Amino acid sequence: MTHELKNIFTTYETAAKSGLRSVMATVVALNGSSYRKPGVRMLILENGKMEGAVSGGCVEKEIVRQAESVFSTGIPRVMIYDGRYRLGCEGILYILIEPFVPSSALISDFKKHLRSREQCEITSYFKKAEQEGTGFGSIIEIGAKTYPFHQDLSPDESLECFTQELSPSIRLFIIGSEHDAVNLSSLASQMGMEVMLVVNPMEEKTQEHFPGAMEFLPVLPETFPIDEIDEESAVVLMNHSYSKDLQFLIKLQKGKQFYTGILGPNKRREELLNELMEHCPEVELEFLDTVHGPAGIDIGAITPQEIAVSILSEVLLQHRGRVPLKLRDKKGSIHTSSS
Secondary structure, three states, X not given: OHHHHHHHHHHHHHHHHOOOOEEEEEEEXXXXXXXXXXXXXXXXXXXXXXXXXXXXXXXXXXXXXXXXXXXXXXXXXXXXXXXXXXXXXXXXXXXXXXXXXXXXXXXXXXXXXXXXXXXXXXXXXXXXXXXXXXXXXEEEEEOOEEEEOOOOOOOOOXXXXXXXXXXXXXXXXXXXXXXXXXXXXXXXXXXOOEEEEEEOOOOOOOHHHOOOEEEEEXXXXXXXXXXXXXXXXXXXXXXXXXXXXXXXXXXXXXXXXXXXXXXXXXXXXXHHHHHHHHHOOXXXXXXXXXXXXXXXXXXXXXXXXXXXXXXXXXXXXXXXXXXXXXXXXXXXXXXXXOO
C-alpha cells in the first residue's frame, strides 16, 4: 500500500498547485469480508476526480457524495457502507473521510522516507458511527517525527484507532534488456514495485525503452550496486546469456534479496549453480534458497506478457510466504495479516 500513498501525495501536490482542495478516505475498520482490507485509501479532489480506490468500484460514488460535507465544513466524518445488501462481499465498511492538507515538512520528510526505504506508521482516530468529529483524523509517524494529515487535527486518544505499518515497496531489479524485460518492467510498475533496469552499457537502450522503470542502470556485473539491494528486493536475470547470468550470480550471492529468478530450464539453473559454487565455494545456503529457476509459477504462460504474470506471481508468493492455491480451494478468509 506504500505505493498507493505515494500516488496520493503526488496527486495532492499537483492539485494544490492548481488551487484544488483534497479529501482523503481511509477504510479504518471492517466487519465481515470486503474486496480490500482496512488501510486502503483514496484521494478525492474538489473537482470530483479521484486517486486510488477502496473497493472494486461500488463504494467510491458514495464516498465522493459524503466527501462534499467535508469539503464544505472541514470537519472529518465517518461513513458506514453495508455491503451485505449491495455487494457480494457481505461486509460492513467503516470509512474515515478527512481533509488532506499535509504540511510542506510532511511532504519533504515523506519523500525522504521513500528514498530511505524505511517503515512508517499511520494511526487513524474514529468512531464506528455515522457522524462528524473534530477529533477524527490520521497522523503519520516517520522516524521520530509525527505529522497530522490536516493541520486542525488534535487526535482524541479516547476514540477507536486503526494503526497501520507501511513497509517499503518491493524493489525489482531486472537484469536484461530484451523484449521480455520491457513487459516485466511495465507490469511490475503497475503493481507498485520500484523497477530498477540493469543493462549492459554497450547496448543502445535508454530508460524510455522500459515503461515504468524507476531507475536505469547501465552497468557491468563488477560495478553492479549490490548495496542497493535490501531485504525487500527481488532480482530477475533476463540476459539470455549464460556467461552474463553467471557473472551476475557471482555478484548477487552477496546481496540481501528475498528472490532471485533465472530464465531457462532446470538444467540451465543447475549448471549455473554448480559453476557458482566452483567460483565461490563460500556461497551461503541462504542465497541458494532464494534462487528460482525456471522463474515463475506454472500457469501455462506462452507470451512475454503471460510470462511476466508468472514471474511476478512467484515474486509475491515468495515475499508473502504463500504457496500456489486456487482461492476456491482455500479454507477461511482470503486475506491474512501477511497480505
